[in-house]
Amino acid sequence: MTHWTLRLPFISLRLSARGSAVALALALMIAAGALLALRLGTYPLVAGTWVAILGGGGSDIEQMILLDHRLPRILTALGAGACFGLSGAMFQTMLRNPLASPDVIGFNAGASCGALVAIITAGSAATGGTVLLGALLGAFCTAVLVVGLAWRNGLQAERLVLIGLGGGFALAALSDLLLSRTDARTAADMTKWLIGTLNARDWQDVTLVWAGLALLSPVLVWLHFPLARLGLPEDLASGLGLRLSPLRLTITALGIVLATLAVCSAGPLPFVAFAAGPIARSLLRNGQPALLGASAIGALLVLAADTAARMIVTLHLPAGVFTALIGGPVMIWLLVTQLRKGKL
Amino acid sequence: MTHPACQSPGLSAHQPASRDVRLRAQALSVAYAQAPILSDLTLDIPDGEITVIVGPNACGKSTLLRSLARLQRLSAGQVLLDGKNIHHQRSRGVAQRLAILPQSPTAPEGLTVHDLVSRGRTPHQSALKQWSRQDARAVEQALERTSMGPLAQRNLEALSGGQRQRAWIAMALAQETDILLLDEPTTYLDLPHQIELLTLVQSLNQDSGQTVAMVLHDINLAARFANHMIALRAGEVFAKGRPEQVVTRENMAQVFGLKCQIISDPVHATPHVIPE
Numbered sequence: 001m002t003h004w005t006l007r008l009p010f011i012s013l014r015l016s017a018r019g020s021a022v023a024l025a026l027a028l029m030i031a032a033g034a035l036l037a038l039r040l041g042t043y044p045l046v047a048g049t050w051v052a053i054l055g056g057g058g059s060d061i062e063q064m065i066l067l068d069h070r071l072p073r074i075l076t077a078l079g080a081g082a083c084f085g086l087s088g089a090m091f092q093t094m095l096r097n098p099l100a101s102p103d104v105i106g107f108n109a110g111a112s113c114g115a116l117v118a119i120i121t122a123g124s125a126a127t128g129g130t131v132l133l134g135a136l137l138g139a140f141c142t143a144v145l146v147v148g149l150a151w152r153n154g155l156q157a158e159r160l161v162l163i164g165l166g167g168g169f170a171l172a173a174l175s176d177l178l179l180s181r182t183d184a185r186t187a188a189d190m191t192k193w194l195i196g197t198l199n200a201r202d203w204q205d206v207t208l209v210w211a212g213l214a215l216l217s218p219v220l221v222w223l224h225f226p227l228a229r230l231g232l233p234e235d236l237a238s239g240l241g242l243r244l245s246p247l248r249l250t251i252t253a254l255g256i257v258l259a260t261l262a263v264c265s266a267g268p269l270p271f272v273a274f275a276a277g278p279i280a281r282s283l284l285r286n287g288q289p290a291l292l293g294a295s296a297i298g299a300l301l302v303l304a305a306d307t308a309a310r311m312i313v314t315l316h317l318p319a320g321v322f323t324a325l326i327g328g329p330v331m332i333w334l335l336v337t338q339l340r341k342g343k344l
Numbered sequence: 345m346t347h348p349a350c351q352s353p354g355l356s357a358h359q360p361a362s363r364d365v366r367l368r369a370q371a372l373s374v375a376y377a378q379a380p381i382l383s384d385l386t387l388d389i390p391d392g393e394i395t396v397i398v399g400p401n402a403c404g405k406s407t408l409l410r411s412l413a414r415l416q417r418l419s420a421g422q423v424l425l426d427g428k429n430i431h432h433q434r435s436r437g438v439a440q441r442l443a444i445l446p447q448s449p450t451a452p453e454g455l456t457v458h459d460l461v462s463r464g465r466t467p468h469q470s471a472l473k474q475w476s477r478q479d480a481r482a483v484e485q486a487l488e489r490t491s492m493g494p495l496a497q498r499n500l501e502a503l504s505g506g507q508r509q510r511a512w513i514a515m516a517l518a519q520e521t522d523i524l525l526l527d528e529p530t531t532y533l534d535l536p537h538q539i540e541l542l543t544l545v546q547s548l549n550q551d552s553g554q555t556v557a558m559v560l561h562d563i564n565l566a567a568r569f570a571n572h573m574i575a576l577r578a579g580e581v582f583a584k585g586r587p588e589q590v591v592t593r594e595n596m597a598q599v600f601g602l603k604c605q606i607i608s609d610p611v612h613a614t615p616h617v618i619p620e
Contacts, residue, residue, distance in 0.1 A: 005475055014462075014475035096452070225471040229463055231452035235415050239446075240519070241439030241467035287455035 019293075022283050026296035030078065033300060037074050037307045038066070045070075068202070076201040077306045077319075078299040079209035080266035081276075085298020086220065086291055087258040088273030089280065093289035094230050094251050095157040098334050101274040102259040105164025106146055107139050108273070109171035111256075111263040112194055114138015116178050119190070128204050132264050139260045142167060143252065154234075155248065196269030196320025198306045205265045212261040219254060220291060227251065227289045269320045271327020272301050278334055301326060366391055366555070367412060367442070367523055371421035374407050374579075381407045382579045384421070389523070394549050395557040396566040398590075399576035400600050405559040406447065408576065409527050412557065413444035425523075439467035443516040444525040447559075448532065451500050457511045458496040461486055464518030486517035489551075490544060506537035513544065524548070526558035530565070538562070542569045563600075567591045567614045575599050591615040 002017040039045060043065050045053075052058050053066045088101035102108050118134025119126045146167050150160040175194060179187045192199065226247050229237055238244055259273060280293030305322035367389040374382040382404045389395050389412065397405050410416040412423055414430040423430040430438060443464070451460055464486065465479045487493045490510045500508060509529060516524055526545070530538040546569055549556050560566040566573060566587070573590040575583040577599045583590045592615075596602045602619055609616040 005480070007475070007477070011472045012475045012479075222471045225469070225474065229466055232463065233446055233449045235410065235413075235444065235446040236449055238415050238435070239413055239439060239442075239444040240463065241434075241436035243435050281454070285454045287452045287459055 016284075016286055019284055019286060019288075023292060023296070026293065026300070030296060030299055030303070033303050033307075034074050034078065037077075037303060037310075038070055040307060041065070041070065041310060042313060072203050072206045073198050073201045073306065073310075074303065076205045076209060076265050077198050077302045079206065079213060080198075080262040080269070081272055081299035081302030082213060082295035083209060083258040083262035083265075083298070084269065084272040084302070085276030085280070085294040085296070087255045087262065088275075088298070089277035089289055089291050089294035090223075090227065090251050090255045090258075091273075092277045093227050094248060094255075095155070095160065096231060097157040097161060098278050098338065099161045099274075100157055100164075101277070102139075102255060103268065103270055103273045104168070105161055106142050106166075106168030106171060107164070107256055107259050108263055108268040108270075109168040109175070110142025111135040111139035111260045112268040113171045113175050113178070114141070115264060116175055116190060116194075119186075120178060120182055128208060128264075132208065132260070135260045135264050136257070139256045139263075142171065143256050147252070192318045193267045195318040196267035196323065197309070197318035198266050198302075199318070201265070209261050209265040212257070216254060216258065219250075223247075223251060223254070224289065224291055227291070231287065231289070266302060267318070267320060269302060269305070269323045271331065272298050272305075272323050275327040275330040276301060278330065365389065366426050367557070368424050369408075369412065369421065370424060372408075372411055372418060372423060373420040374404070374411060374416055375419045380419075380579055382411065385579075385581055386421075387574060387581055387584060389555060389557045390572050391555050392549070392553045393555065393571040394546065394569060395555075395572040395574060396570035397557065397559045397574045397576060398561075398563055398566050398599075399582075403576045404579045405576055406527050409444070409525050409557065409559055410446075413442060413525050414438060415444065436467050439519065439521075441521050442523040442525065443519040443521040445512055445516045445527065445529065447527040449512060453501070455500050456497055457492055457500060457503070457514070458483065458487070460500055460511055461492070461496075461514045461518050464515040467519065482518050482520050486514040489517060489548065490514040505532050506534075506540065509533060509537075509541055510544065513541070517548065521554075523555045523557070526556065528559050528561060530560065530562070538565060545569070563591060563596070563617050564609075567616065568609065568612050588615050591617060 004015045004017065006013040006015065038050065039047060043061070045062065045066060049058055049062065050066065053062050088103070091100050091102060091105070092098050112135065114137050115131045115135040117138065118130045122130045146160065146164045147155065150156055150163045152159065179190055182190065226242050229240060229242055230247070234244065276294040276298035277290065280290040280297045284290050284293055301323060302319065305319040305326065308322045309317055309319040365388040369385050369387050372382060372385040373380065385408065397408060399405050407416060411418060414423065425433065425438060425442060461483050462479070465482060469479060487496050490513055492507070492510055492514050495503065495507060500511060503511065513529065529545070530541055533541060542565060545556055545558070548554050570587050573584065573587050574581060575590050575595060582599050583595050591606060593604060593606055596604050596617060604620055605618045606615050607618055
């Protein structure tokens with residue numbers, strides 16, 4: 001495998017040719033996917049008119065469709081998908097277990113349950129801020145509970161997965177209970193949101209998820225280095241000078257924040273966080289955590305699911321149904337390959 | 345490269361003024377859930393020599409090695425590296441002087457030998473400086489010394505047991521430490537590969553003066569490759585010294601409960617155990 005070495009006074013990196021090619025291909029796919037998603041829809045917008053509309057031209061309807069509907073929706077989908085992918089890849093790498101992603105171990109369920117509580121208690125006064133706060137609280141409480149219960153002489157990934165699964169089901173039941181306390185209209189909206197949907201996203205959602213990503217990205221760049229070494233056995237990683245406990249705490253906190261950002265902007269879309277990492281890693285095949293790859297795959301998955309949801313208008317299916325359709329088979333593939341290798 | 349301090353210029357600052365022992369345990373005790381594993385161990389890992397720790401199963405050999413590498417929480421006592429408590433030193437700084445290879449480690453999927461060996465450079469790298477010239481040189485050298493150069497681009501999963509173990513040793517070598525701790529490096533290897541691996545370890549010690557401490561199961565191999573031996577029994581040091589001082593009829597009976605004769609190995613003149 002060929003590599004390129006980059007050496008400057010303050011920075012030195014070793015990049016694989018394959019990794020760079022995959023990154024370029026994924027970037028192109030995202031760009032193409034986003035352009036396609038802008039074009040698709042019940043109201044046709046020809047590619048040439050976008051530039052005019054973005055520049056302030058076009059009819060009012062075209063302005064509204066592009067700037068108030070499609071663009072924020074697509075940007076939110078990409079951002080939320082990237083957050084899900086990053087969060088999943090971080091947990092999976094840190095815990096050395098492909099099943100340990102925030103949607104499997106109940107963190108997403110915790111975030112959505114928290115958001116639900118915030119929406120119901122705040123009533124009509126609910127803003128983006130309250131929902132985010134509720135979701136963060138829900139996710140962190142779930143994490144403390146699940147990690148606390150799974151703790152036995154350190155964090156055991158298998159215990160965490162099983163306890164997290166149980167916790168996720170309990171939280172889903174709690175969400176259902178909360179829904180039954182609300183009026184039918186709110187409950188119907190909330191049910192869709194709980195499956196995961198990007199209906200009626202506005203620029204507030206775009207700002208939330210992308211500002212979050214921008215703020216966290218320096219930490220992510222820094223974390224990639226130790227994270228790539230956490231795949232080694234614990235004793236070796238410590239022996240190499242990594243301080244495991246503070247690292248794990250940081251990664252867990254960051255992973256929860258990322259998952260919460262995604263849940264707040266797109267709902268707890270199932271299987272995106274779970275599937276993005278393994279797909280990216282199987283493309284890259286270099287034993288790295290593939291954070292960048294996972295974020296790109298996550299973004300593509302959510303964009304594809306949301307575009308599919310928009311296209312099949314007659315059914316009014318939320319995007320979560322489509323991510324589940326993609327993610328389910330990935331889970332089966334992972335389970336089968338892991339079982340074959342005797343790793344489960 | 346005759347002296348270990350030549351390997352990395354940064355190391356000289358840590359060299360003690362006198363010829364003290366760089367790694368030692370003082371009144372070290374370890375307990376799991378109140379059950380004592382090691383009790384009140386005081387011992388030195390002599391500089392520039394090969395120390396082999398032996399003892400029956402569950403006598404605390406691995407725990408001792410992990411304690412020496414600050415991977416184990418101690419219930420009493422301390423481990424001193426260069427005269428200072430190892431737990432009070434920066435983890436990265438310790439990792440630049442001391443490397444440990446746990447028993448039968450597993451790597452993440454898809455790693456090549458070169459990737460794995462590069463991981464050994466971690467304590468010399470940072471998020472920004474991930475691949476300095478020194479890193480590239482150390483990895484090349486580690487691959488060469490373990491004869492893994494031709495296999496560098498191979499996937500780890502595609503290697504034989506002996507090759508894989510050499511790759512792990514190469515990773516520990518790339519760390520460029522003065523002290524190398526190995527926990528049963530010969531596990532799952534057949535006899536020729538065990539000899540090959542231990543000969544490699546011996547040559548590392550002889551060529552660059554690297555201090556080696558390892559746990560071995562086989563007393564005869566231990567006696568043949570060690571300059572210094574430590575025999576543990578039920579969490580305590582039962583005997584220590586040169587192989588001929590440790591591998592005696594009485595000690596084997598006391599430590600392993602093994603009735604045996606000791607003869608002199610006709611080839612290497614080291615003590616050889618013949619069980620009765």
